[in-house]
Amino acid sequence: MISKKYSAVFFGIMMIMMISCESWLDVNDDPNSPSEVSIELVLPTGISSVAWVVGGRYQVLGALWSQHWTQSLGASQYSSIDSYDIISSDFDDREFGELYSGALNDLEFVRKEALKQESWNYFLIATVMQAYTFQILADLYGEIPFSEALKGQDDNITPVYEDGQAVYDSLISRLDYALTRDFEKEDLPEPGKEDIIFDGDMDQWIAFANTLKLKIFIRQSEARPEVARKGVEMLYADEDIEFLETYAVMTNFIDEAGKRNPLYATEIIFLGDNPNLVISNTLLSFMTENGDLDRLDAMFNFPDAGGGHKGLVQGNYNDPDEPAGTNSNSYSKPVFDPNYPVFLMMLSESLLLQAEAIIRYDVDSYSEAKKKYNDAIEASFYLYGFSNAENFYGPGQIYAFPAEGSPPERFIEAIIVQKWICLANFQSLETFFEHNRTHYPKESPVPGDDQDYEAGEFTVSVNNVTSGRFPRRLLFPESEYARNPNTPPRKEVWEKIWWDVKEEEQ
Amino acid sequence: MISHRILKLWFFSLSLLVCFLSFDISHAQELTVQGKVIAADDDQPVPGVTVLVKNTDIGTITNLEGIYTINVPSFSDTLLFSFVGMEPVEIAVDGRQEIDVVMEQELYEMQEVVVTALGIKRESKALGYSATSVEGDDLMKGEDRSMLNSLQGKVAGVNITSASGAPGSSTRIIMRGFSSLGGSNQPLFIVDGMPVNNSQTGSTSINGGTDFGNKVNDLNPDDIESVTVLKGAAGTALYGSRAANGVIVITTRKGESTEEGRSQITFSSGYTMERPLRLVKYQNDFGQGINGNAVAYENMSWGPRFDSKMRPWGNIVDNAVRVKPYRALPSNVEEFFDTGRSFNNALSISGGNSGTTYYLSYSNVLADGIFPTDADKYNRHTVALRSSTRFSERLNSSTSINYVKKQNSYVPTGQGEQSVYNQIMQTPRDISLREISNINSKWNTIDNYYSLYTINPYFILHKNGNENNEDRVYGNLELDYAIAEPFSAKLRVGADVSNEQTKQWSAKIDPHGNNEFSALRDPGNNVESSRYRMEINSDFILNYTKSFGDISVDALVGHNINQRSYKGISVASNDQLIEDFPHLSNTTQSQTGSEYSQIRRLTGIYTSVNMSFKNYLFLTATARNDWSSTLPEQNNSFFYPGVNAGFVFTDLFPGLKSFMPYGKIRAGWARVGNDAPPYSIYSTFTTGYHSDGFGYLSYPLTGGINAYELGNQIGNENLQPELSTEFELGTDLRFFANRLGIDFTWYDRTITDLIWAAPIAYTSGYGSQLINLGEITNRGVEALLNIVALRTKNVEWEFSLNFTKNNNKLVRLNDELDKVVITGIGQIQFVGKAGRPVGIFEGRTVTRDDQGRIIVDNTGIPKPSEDLVEYGTSEYDYMTGGSTRLRLGNFSVSATVDVRQGGIMYSRTKEISHWSGTVPRTTYNMREPFIVPNSVYEIDQDDNGDPVYTENTIPVDRAHILDYWANGGTEIDGISFIDKSFIKLREVVAMYRLPVSWLKKMPIESIQLSAVGKNLLLWTPAGQYYIDPEMTTFGNDLAADFGEFSATPAVRSITFNLRMNF
Secondary structure, three states: OHHHHHHHHHHHHHHHHHOOOHHHHOOOOOOOOOOOOOHHHOHHHHHHHHHHHHOOHHHHHHHHHOOOEEEOOOOOOOHHHHOOOOOOOOOHHHHHHHHHHHHHHHHHHHHHHHHHHOOHHHHHHHHHHHHHHHHHHHHHHOEEEOOOOOOHHHOOOOOOEEEHHHHHHHHHHHHHHHHOOOOOOOOOOOOOOOOOOOOOOHHHHHHHHHHHHHHHHHHOOOOOHHHHHHHHHHHHHOOOOOOOOOOEEEOOOOOOOOOOOHHHHHHHHHOOOOOOEEEEHHHHHHHHHOOOHHHHHHHEEOOOOOOOOOOEOOOOOOOOOOOOOOOHHHOOEEOOOOOOOEEEEOHHHHHHHHHHHHHHHOOOOHHHHHHHHHHHHHHHHHHOOOOOOHHHHOOOOOOOOOOOOOOHHHHHHHHHHHHHHHOOOOOHHHHHHHHHHHOOOOEOOOOOOOOOOOOOOEOOOOOOOOOOOOOOOOOOOHHHHHHOOOOOOOOOOOOOOOOOOOOOOO | OOOHHHHHHHHHHHHHHHHHHHHHOOOOOEEEEEEEEEEOOOOOEOOOOEEEEOOOOOEEEOOOOOEEEEEEEOOOOEEEEEOOOEOOEEEEOOOOOEOOEEEOEOOOOOOOEEEOHHHOEEEHHHOOOOEEEEEHHHHHOOOOOOHHHHHOOOOOOEEEEEOOOOOOOOEEEEEOOOOOOOOOOOOEEEEOOEEEOOOEEEEOOOOOEEEEEEHHHHOOHHHEEEEEEEOOHHHHHHHOHHHHHOEEEEEEOOOOOOOOOOOEEEEEEEEEEEEEOOOOOOOOOEOOEEOOEOOOOOOOEOOOEOOOOEEEEEEEEOOEEEEEEOOOOOOOOHHHOOOEEEEEEEEEEEEEOOOEEEEEEEEEEEEEOOOOOOOOEEEEEEEEEEEEEEOOOOEEEEEEEEEEEEEEEOOOEOOHHHOHHHHHHOOOOOOOOHHHOOOOOOOOOOOOOOOOOOOOHHHHHHHOEEEEEEEEEEEEEEEEEEEEOOEEEEEEEEEEEEEEEEEEEEOOEOOOHHHOOOOOOEOOEEEEEEEEEEEEEEEEEEEEEEEEOOEEEEEEEEEEEEEEEEEEEEEEEOOOOOOOOOOOOOOOOOOEEEEEEEEEEEEEEEEEEEEEEOOOEEEEEEEEEEEEOOOOHHHOEEEEEEEEEEEEHHHHOHHHHHOOOEEEEEEEEEEEEEOOOOOOOOOOEEEOEEEOOOOEEEOOEOOOEOOEEEOOEEOOOOOOOEEEEEEEEEEEEEEOOOOEEEEEEEEEEEEEEEEEEEEOOHHHOOOEEEEEEEEEEEEEEEEEEEEEEEEOOOEEEEEEEEEEEEEEEEEEOOOOOOEEEEEEEOOEEEEEEOOEOOOEEEEEEEOEOOOOOEEEOOOOOEOEEEEEEEEEEOOOOEEEEEEEEEEEOOEEEEEEEEEEEOOEEEEHHHHHHHHOOOOHHHHHHHHOOEOOOOEEEEEEEOOOOOEEEEEOOOOEOOOOHHHHHHOOOOOHHHHHEEEOOEEEEEEEEEEEEOOHHHHOOOOOOEEEEEEEEEEEEEEOOOOOOOOOOOOOOOOOOHHHHHEEOOOOOOEEEEEEEEEEEO
């Protein structure tokens, strides 16, 4: 009978439909994102995340507060930074968040896995990169989550804050632990191109680690002089110690969308030919007065509107004397290039740190200190393609190292001011920290347009909202206040970091 | 009045039915009765009336002259006359051989049939929950190309908004408030029993947003027979986890069997013209410039006052400059817009015989919106084929196949150089947009365009573009098998497959010459993307129907399988080398690509038992268990029961019927579970990517280095489904011979275990964690009032009023969170806070000293506060509306009004109008310097370092008046909000049906002419002269309530339509 045939078909289909099993539902593994990845494939993002922030937003912050650059007229992207009008939601997700939940967390994964696998090369790289990053955060905020940080997977989503000193001490011991692993172990995996800083050259990582330790000790020169001295002495006690003799630098940038140098990607491509950042009169006046014009021309473009170099007094972005419609094109803008590398540590920095260590703690001879100092200037000139540095640091020249036996402060001033020049445009945040530690370049008692103004002295931003005080820190991020009850009470932007204790020179 | 042609149709179909029914009539001793049935209102014969001998299955129907003949067996003495739309008549034969009957028109169809869950048709009186049906004819009279827009103002308890005036843009529908923070709040759409995709295609980017529409608007409205809106869980629970936000059940037109297999042809054609409904109201006192000075390259209206003197404007090109009088052009923006035009055509042919039926339709929409050029267009073609076949006495099948071809182009919204409207809103009040329309004129090129800060909008219209192409097939196959009384079975298998190809391109912008220093530079780009979506669904249902004396039982068990999959691929090249050649190969760089795929599966079993007692007491129990692939294995099974009851008390107490012909109370309680988004339970790695919100770095890096980073979200292997529990009570009362009807519903819905990606401290190494948290309640009332003011033979006047009030409340979050941020712009946040409705706006306000005086800075401008204050909620206080219909013979007019009261939204249109100085408010004090009233500034600090304030003497001068308004004046972020209240004349329809007598000699059954006005009038509160507050550019879910970011203006339209039946 016909209906029986139909009903057979009907129930056949029905039975097929009724079949259901657990495996049919097992389709919830994300096909778009892997769930397991080796440490070789994570390391590069850990490093580039640091480079992206340090060479991008933190460079802008550092350059505005180190008075290398200032906010231009006719635009206002950075006027709140340049007037020290910092609120807690500034430098939050994109910087603080990127570093903790991006860089540090990726590096933590590499560290933990490498430790498990006793893959010491990777362990050292990740540890150094983490220490480098943690120090920057500790120096910007004073207190940061450290030993309880990065434990979200272990159910700690509200890490406690630790003071900077404790972080510093832990960083030294972490670096020491990583440096004392058995690098001679057989079949130790060797990093290759995924080490986007030194291309797998572990000697450079050891040198970078040592230089980082040196930087950590010297940063405490004022706050904990004995800790700093002992630390430096310990380093120099090792006769085979190597400090960084090259650049710790990420160079993997080309002129294509998503592959460009971070400053170029944002200031030129996104914001449209950099309408915001122009040279600060503080830097311009110093370089002009000292005839340091080759480097000046290499670092800054002449104004698009024509004429010689022109700078703006720090923070004078509402200059009422300028005609309406004046914009950044009337001023010298920093040179941004899609291919420019991001420097984590320039050779000059390493050399100047060594020079300061020798001078402060007498761990080597005056001539060695002088050599490091001169080499640092040489390196900076060379970076821009010039070989006439000796015309500046040679005997009797404008940047000459102070004579043996000069008052110690003169050496420190010379070293830090040179660091301020050598690191300009690339590592400005470091010079901001060094300024706060040493107060060099000096802070001017008069405004930048005063006739008594001395070239190169810091002038407080014309539009400052801090009653004339310089900025010394960032405020704890709003996201932390919203999500982490352990966040310390709010601070003001002028409140000093723990190592910033030097008395004002009278 | 029911037209004779439709009556004829009824006649044929009912004859057929009666043929079947009459199969086994036994020829006992009988009396032949005949007579004529006429209608009370017009004394015309009524064909097609069913005449039944009571308590038998003997019956017939009246012929075209209204005449019937029936043989009445001796054991029965009563005839029942029934006809849809008329009151049934019961007459004792008393041995008479001729009985004429007068039938009264029934005001409300008590036996109204509603399509409920799973496509089951039930009498509305049997329902224990609120279900609103809108008939296709009612839906179609507005002649809207969007089925959803046609529903606007017609259903209580439902908030339907169209996102913009752009053709083909999406329509959002929210029922009974928001139920989910992170998941979907959109209802489930069912077409002929099969769930269909309603995803939106587009981008909510503020730097060039697009909206290619939501997929339910692909439906051809002419194909729709009825739409049933099931709002509460009691009515929707059987649909499973996707029904938590309500269900819209769409039943399409089918072919009908006629005796001689005759075809019915319907043709309709319409032409629509559109103009902007609401443009910003502009000031006409000040023109181009800044700080009170005339500046030739400015995009602002902060220049000097108009003086009508001849002045040069724009750039000097080839030593020549244009000159014009310096005065306001009050309609420069309005005249920029074209009249949008749209053709809608639909043709259908249907018919059938006793074995098969068919319905075949084709429709098209060819629309070009209000922007000049065809950069905003919408072309849609649909083909539908439905057929049913009766294989045997027991086995029936029906199939439905629909094909949609859609092409649309959308002019991007938002800021930056992609958005046209953004450039328009920054046009100084004295500059004519028509003057810049020729982009080849030397004055108007990218190099010489007058403004340094904006792009010629005509350049964007001509040189940039996009096109979204969709091909979509959806349909189903249904088999019905009558196993053996009382069992029957149904199998329904369906699929919805769509493929969309989107091409987007933007031209290179590299100004030289006069605009050398423009910051607006763009390398151009080409993006080609495709999105493939597929949904397969199957239901197997076993039915049981039986009566036991006064009790009848209708029960079912069913099994459902559902799979939804998606695959998207996008390739981009990030510059343009050759002008006007939008192709991926047209680049100096390597192309970048991305892919995303997703699959989710769900299986469920369900049961429903309906019991009725004496046809006045109805009880329904439902239960469903789902297993979802998106939940952790141990939690992936969830069960939810429901129960509802309806009681027609007027049937129990017939004495009430004299003043209340019909009265019913109903109550329902049900639960619905809602699963998680796919791939949210495990942590994963993602391809390396860093961004500062502007530029970005993406892997692979140059040098052959690729890398992955730890995902920013911690997975949750203990995730639970969201659970929604709803209780509703309602009543349906009719008074005064059905001239007054009241339908009232009260509901209380609680949703717990909300799935939310809770932000966690970055210092944990992650940004968010998916958790279950909190509780949302929606409590509200929906009321519908129907009034028949007048009813005579030729005149009818009806009113319908609806009222909805929903109280949404985010009852609690969890211990760690005091608020969740849904979305935001700058310092303005759209948040959920415990104890408040979902969707609270927060932003900065002015800072005040301890005496409440406003603190200003050294330019006299109020300082923004660091903390955020609450500005209000996006929730309406209430929604109401009404419609009226007046029929005079063959002519009828109807109007629908929508009213929304309360709530606020973010409006970038308002914000930028203050920034660019184009709105009347910015002429405050004729832009002369003024001191902010009751303000102070800081002069010093006391010993504690606390500021000391003194009375403010710094006026806001001309050089800072722009900053004052750009900063938000004394409102700061508050300046960006507008009141969402409005009254809208949503629809006015004038319709004329040609008298049948005129058509007698033509092969045409009916001709109907109509004129439809949509959105003819809009009233908003005083001071809200910026936008139509329904506009949004933030998608079609919860975030859409945030507001608009330079949305395309809404439109008003007029349509002329011709509809013919053959």
